[in-house]
Amino acid sequence: xxxxxxxxxxxxxxxxxxxxxxxxxxxxxxxxxxxxxxxxxxxxxxxxxxxxxxxxxxxxxxxxxxxxxxxxxxxxxxxxxxxxxxxxxxxxxxxxxxxxxxxxxxxxxxxxxxxxxxxxxxxxxxxxxxxxxxxxxxxxxxxxxxxxxxxxxxxxxxxxxxxxxxxxxxxxxxxxxxxxxxxxxxxxxxxxxxxxxxxxxxxxxxxxxxxxxxxxxxxxxxxxxxxxxxxxxxxxxxxxxxxx
Numbered sequence: 007x008x009x010x011x012x013x014x015x016x017x018x019x020x021x022x023x024x025x026x027x028x029x030x031x032x033x034x035x036x037x038x039x040x041x042x043x044x045x046x047x048x049x050x051x052x053x054x055x056x057x058x059x060x061x062x063x064x065x066x067x068x069x070x071x072x073x074x075x076x077x078x079x080x081x082x083x084x085x086x087x088x089x090x091x092x093x094x095x096x097x098x099x100x101x102x103x104x105x106x107x108x109x110x111x112x113x114x115x116x117x118x119x120x121x122x123x124x125x126x127x128x129x130x131x132x133x134x135x136x137x138x139x140x141x142x143x144x145x146x147x148x149x150x151x152x153x154x155x156x157x158x159x160x161x162x163x164x165x166x167x168x169x170x171x172x173x174x175x176x177x178x179x180x181x182x183x184x185x186x187x188x189x190x191x192x193x194x195x196x197x198x199x200x201x202x203x204x205x206x207x208x209x210x211x212x213x214x215x216x217x218x219x220x221x222x223x224x225x226x227x228x229x230x231x232x233x234x235x236x237x238x239x240x241x242x243x244x245x246x247x248x249x250x
Contacts, residue, residue: 039070041219041220041223041242042069042070042071042239042242043070043071043072044072044219044223044227044228044229044230045071045072045213045219045229045230045232045235045238045239046071046072046073046074046075046096046209046229046230046231046232046235047062047065047066047071047073047074047075047232047233047235047236048075048211048231048232048233048235049062049063049074049075049076049080049084049233050075050076050077050098051233052077054076054077054080056083059076059080059083059084059087060087062074062235062236063084063087063088063093064087065235065236065239066088066091066093066235067087067088067090067091067093069239069243070091070092070093071093071235071239072093072094072229073093073094073095073096073123073124073229074088074093074094074095074096075096075097075098075126075231076095076096076097076098077097077098078097078098078099078113078116078117078120081095081097081117081120081121081122082120082121084121085120085121085122094123094124095121095122095123095124096122096123096124096125096126096158097114097117097120097122097124097125097126098126098128098160099113099114099117099125099126099127099128099149100113100127100128100129100160101128102128103128103129103130103131103132103163104130104131104132105130107144107145107148107149108148110127110145110148110149111148111149111152114127114149114152114153114157115152115153117153118153118155122155123155123156124155124156124157124158125149125153125155125156125157125158126157126158126159126160126187127145127146127149127157127158127159127160127183128160129142129145129146129159129160129161129174129177129178130142130145131163131165131166134166134170134173134174134177135165135166135170137173139173139176139177139180142174142177142178142181143177143180143181144181145181146159146177146178146181146182146183147181147182150181150182150183151182156184156185157182157183157184157185158183158184158185158186158187158209159174159178159181159183159185159186159187160186160187160211161174161175161178161186161187161188161198162187162188162189162211162212164189168193168194168197169197171188171194171197171198171201172197172198172200172201173201174186175197175198175201175202175206175208176201178206179201179202179203179205179206183206184206184207185206185207185208185209185228185229186198186202186206186207186208186209187208187209187210187211187231188208188209188210188211189210189211189212190210190211190212190213190214190218190222190227190230192221192222192225195208195210195222195225195226195227196225196226199225199226207228207229208226208227208228209227209228209229209230209231210222210227210229210230210231211230211231211232212231212232213230213231213232213235213238214232214234214238215237215238215241216238216241216242217241219232219238219242
């Protein structure tokens with residue numbers, strides 16, 4: 007049966023309408039699943055005990071998230087819980103940032119031995135705020151050379167303004183970082199993308215809902231870090247129409 011047109015609108019035969027509806031549903035599902043693969047579950051908080059970590063890792067595996075961010079003490083457990091999946095174990099190293107590069111280098115190597123797939127390095131924020139970018143470049147370079155793994159430099163501290171972030175991004179790039187992570191605020195993301203100039207990828211942290219996530223992706227964020235990734239994921243999955 008050919009399609010008909012009335013008042014400029016196309017009317018499909020019932021069987022073709024069903025096929026077209028399923029096509030749109032499948033396309034939306036593929037888009038949502040692709041977005042989920044950009045989401046990193048933040049489990050690095052001190053409140054993350056064994057049962058909580060297990061629940062987070064099981065959720066990340068089920069939904070094929072990008073990774074789970076953990077503190078050094080939870081790397082081995084996360085690696086075990088995520089076995090058999092493509093979800094990456096991302097270890098946060100550097101503590102508050104105010105430790106010596108040699109200490110960060112040792113911590114990074116230890117994290118790798120415990121099974122980390124990637125590192126998120128907290129730089130020396132006081133050096134950045136003083137304009138001592140050579141110190142930042144040096145500590146990033148030492149960690150990068152020591153582990154041979156992707157290293158993301160965290161520039162999420164609340165003391166950092168747009169110009170501080172821009173300087174930090176450039177120093178991270180000069181030190182060989184693979185990526186930087188900034189707070190999930192539009193001005194900071196845009197400034198970071200501009201400063202990176204294609205030399206490093208840009209992630210955003212503190213994502214609280216699906217709308218914010220999609221907005222940041224559209225503006226250039228590669229991955230999104232959230233401590234409520236389960237809530238964000240559920241919001242995204244709710245966008246997939248049910249099969250008729």
